[in-house]
Amino acid sequence: MPGSEWLKNRPRLLEAVYAASKSALRLLHPLLKRVAPAGWRERVFVWSEEVSKGYLFNCQMCGQCILHSTGMTCPMNCPKNLRNGPCGGVRQNGHCEVIPEMPCVWVQAWRRDALMGRYGGEVRVLQPPVNRELQNSSAWLNLLDGVDVERPPGWSTIELEEIESG
């Protein structure tokens, strides 16, 4: 789509927009919860995310957005759905093993991550498995409600320990 590639290659701008949106929504969220019913909130957010993130990132509505940890490049566009890519099948021209005409989203993610300021380096963080129950729900609301950081209990046993041991 016109302009979206131009924007995708400006991860610094996108991360600034992300950070600003997060702050604004965190402020607005309590008010929003008081004035708008849950079903309405979900519908409006899902619709606006489909439009905006769909245009910008070809968002697949996984409902647990980690764009800022992946160079503002949507990992769900990877045909293998990797959350910790790239896989070993990347072609010599940097394109996808499955879709030869598409640049590997994970190669792009690592390159763009290196250009980012605030969240740069987060691509090295080990991402947990995708919670498929959140598919097609609003990632913003899941973030505001803390749903997107919930982990399978077994996974948490190790993550908690890492935090404790620094």
Added chain:
Amino acid sequence: MVHSDPISTDNEGEQRDSESRLQQVLLGGHFAVTAELNAPDSADPKDVYANAQALGDVCDGINATDGSGANCHMSSVACCALMAKAGYEPVLQVSCRDRNRIAIQGDLLGAAALGVHNVLCLTGDDVSAGDQPQSRRVFDFDALHLLRTAAIMRDRGVFLSGRKLTTPPRFFLGAAANPFVPPQDLRHLRLAKKIEAGAEFIQTQYCYDVPIFEAFMRRVRDMGLHERVHILVGVGPLRSERAAEFMRSRVPGVHIPDAVVERLAKTPRKQKREEGIRICVEIIEQVRQIEGVQGVHIMAYRQEEAVPEIVERAGITRRVAMKEERPATTKSGLKD
């Protein structure tokens, strides 16, 4: 490594006391040899034994592929169970392509119960690489989720859901690395992530380009990763320049420099096989000199019979001590 900290585990103490002979060889500082078993298109166990026989005497571990190249063959769990029963040391390859997290965790338990102690955790080639591209691709997990889940089952004694295991599996956990494809300058960082997720050994993709591998190993050493994981370099004999062309164009992630293909093309037809083996031996000799390399993983597709020759010609000596550490393999013909 995160998982070597024995905190609040029921099976602590037991945990480091691995049953994996491959791990014992590597911890003993020996140069390890593993090889890939071509899983048969057959329901007859004899076909597994026949393929394993050539490898068993010269290898510290035999990998059973999990639908390699997205082609269907006998399952890796079954191949490994048969090999374990026959006294070989199997390495279970698990790919995330065909099974979701429920099936994978079940298979891990089953394999452990059947005597499998080594697991190689892979994302897997896409279904489009195989002969049934109409299949649904699963990829519920990626390789790192699989690694960590196996580590959680082993070290915490629970499923990913937190539900308790009566007896946890005891695994030596491995992962793949492919230093030969983009982004080459960042591949060591993904290796670091795999170590964080629980990888204890690494088997790399086919190495036909030693300079690229050397550059990768320099970065690995700069981060000290070679001290946290055992690295085995993937190698394999090429039958001809046609086989090389096929592999580099059709098998995902395989990089073969033009020089290698040309060398085979220039070789007279009857000597091509021999030349392929010679190239393989040369590469083993070169990568052995690289600091941080602890073994080789020989993938001789439909050429299992060449593996003993490759090991011998590369001058990899089999220590007497190692024979004694492998009491179950009471086969004759071990080379010293």
